[in-house]
Amino acid sequence: MVDRITPDPYPWKREYESDNRLYDAQTRKFLEIINMMKELVATGVDKEGISRVFFQLIYYFEEYMLREEIYLTELGYDNLEAHKGDHRDFTKRIIAFREGFEKGEKGFEKEMYLYLEKWFDEHMMIYDRKAANFILERQ
Numbered sequence: 230m231v232d233r234i235t236p237d238p239y240p241w242k243r244e245y246e247s248d249n250r251l252y253d254a255q256t257r258k259f260l261e262i263i264n265m266m267k268e269l270v271a272t273g274v275d276k277e278g279i280s281r282v283f284f285q286l287i288y289y290f291e292e293y294m295l296r297e298e299i300y301l302t303e304l305g306y307d308n309l310e311a312h313k314g315d316h317r318d319f320t321k322r323i324i325a326f327r328e329g330f331e332k333g334e335k336g337f338e339k340e341m342y343l344y345l346e347k348w349f350d351e352h353m354m355i356y357d358r359k360a361a362n363f364i365l366e367r368q
């Protein structure tokens with residue numbers, strides 16, 4: 230667990246890049262969201278800021294996650310169900326954070342920030358990357 234979170238944004242790194250433009254756009258978008266959340270947690274959370282993060286997460290879901298699922302379904306990806314299961318877990322978790330926020334719960338922000346980081350490292354950098362390569366090979 231990270232004890233001290235600084236407001237400095239994570240820079241974009243070459244190692245995040247792939248040959249798939251949709252994957253890169255999604256990764257850039259998500260890193261932006263992580264950086265928004267990072268700054269909020271480090272400098273003090275305000276309602277407007279958190280609302281903006283949730284709004285961006287809906288965009289990420291509609292624009293990238295669902296599109297990824299559509300491509301993978303059309304192309305007959307063999308790991309589709311597991312991948313979709315991960316997406317469902319993610320959306321459930323974000324909805325739970327949002328419900329906490331709407332109820333006025335305090336202190337969920339750091340947990341949510343760490344969860345977003347984990348998602349980036351463990352889903353996007355591994356499973357989305359595999360899926361992006363699969364899509365490229367089939368196109």
Ligand SMILES: [Fe+2]
Pocket residue numbers: 294297312316352356357
């Ligand atoms: Fe995914």
